[in-house]
Amino acid sequence: MKIVLSRPVYWFLHLWVLAYCGVLLAAFALQFGLGELPCPLCMLQRYCMLLSTLGPFWIILQADRGQLTPQSYQQGLGLAALGALLGAITSTRQILLHILPGDPGYGSAMFHLHLYSWALVTFFVTLIATAALSILAPATVSEGTSAPNPVPLMSKLTVALFFLTIAANAFMIVFLEGFSWVLPDDPTDYHLIEQIRGG
Amino acid sequence: MTVHQTGFKNKPMDIIILFLLVVTGGLMLRGASRGLIIASWFLTAVLIAGLFNHHVTSGLNLSF
Numbered sequence: 001m002k003i004v005l006s007r008p009v010y011w012f013l014h015l016w017v018l019a020y021c022g023v024l025l026a027a028f029a030l031q032f033g034l035g036e037l038p039c040p041l042c043m044l045q046r047y048c049m050l051l052s053t054l055g056p057f058w059i060i061l062q063a064d065r066g067q068l069t070p071q072s073y074q075q076g077l078g079l080a081a082l083g084a085l086l087g088a089i090t091s092t093r094q095i096l097l098h099i100l101p102g103d104p105g106y107g108s109a110m111f112h113l114h115l116y117s118w119a120l121v122t123f124f125v126t127l128i129a130t131a132a133l134s135i136l137a138p139a140t141v142s143e144g145t146s147a148p149n150p151v152p153l154m155s156k157l158t159v160a161l162f163f164l165t166i167a168a169n170a171f172m173i174v175f176l177e178g179f180s181w182v183l184p185d186d187p188t189d190y191h192l193i194e195q196i197r198g199g
Numbered sequence: 200m201t202v203h204q205t206g207f208k209n210k211p212m213d214i215i216i217l218f219l220l221v222v223t224g225g226l227m228l229r230g231a232s233r234g235l236i237i238a239s240w241f242l243t244a245v246l247i248a249g250l251f252n253h254h255v256t257s258g259l260n261l262s263f
Contacts, residue, residue: 040254043213047247050220054240058227065230072233079240086244090251159228166224170217177213182253 003068004144009133010063013056014158016129020053021158021165023122027115028168036107037176037187041094045087045119050166052083052126057162064155066147073141077130084126091120212250219243 005013024046030036038046059076062068094116098105105114113121133140148155177183178191223239 040213040250044247044251044254047216047220047243051240051244051247054220054223054227057224058236061227061230067230075233075237079237082244086247086251093251093255163224163228166217166220170214170221173213173217177211180211182212182250185254 001069001143002066002145003070003073003141004146005059005063005068005073006140006142009136009140010060012129012133013060013063014155016056016126017053017060017158017162020049020122021161023118024049024165024169028172030108030115031172034108037189039106039186040183041090041097042106042116043173043176043183044090045094045116046169048083048087048090049119049122050169052080052087052123053162055080055083055130057159060155060159064147064151064159066145070137070141073137074134077133081127081130084123084130088120088123088127091116091123095120212246212253216243216246216250219246 027038027042027046031038055076055078058079059068059073062072062076094106098114107115110118175190175192176187178193178195180191184191219239220243223236223243226236226239
């Protein structure tokens, strides 16, 4: 059985993907603009954001092809929830590392919270969103096979932006990690460049 | 502080994880089979969990 998503849910999924693209691109802006290199736990949170967002990304792709089924819709939401749970565990660990009074935290704060605290907020929002979409599914999903024809430009752009965001992170990590096995606890430079220079 | 000795010691784990994320996204874009996509996603999730375990090298030493 094929299903069709209601327009609000279809566009909400796009908003979800775009929001995480925005978060990850903002992290890039801090990294390259202010020179704040991400620590291993920061990078793990970025991976979890990407992992979680693959859920709605997959749902959008299937909806655009007219191939969405109740099973694949639930599987997409499940992947999003599991990715967010893994990310929440990672963020919580980093928050607890810096929770003692007097600890300045890692990196600079934004709107009074450090980035790992904001990351935990986004993971909670994701978990709430997956729960809400599951609860609302009987009212927002209907039987049908019609794919949007043509696929809206906004949908194509969202899909392209998210895939480019994953690829950009992959490109960046090669420079950050270089020929090392894992990232250092407190990175101070782009390891690949230093290794090529012979540092 | 003790460093956990795990199977990740000799692998460029972050690069492998991001490569797998690109692959999983690519499989979704190409409309690959559901089983393959979910297997790739879970492999990535397991590696992320393993890397997290590798980086957790000490207790939190908190007392309230």
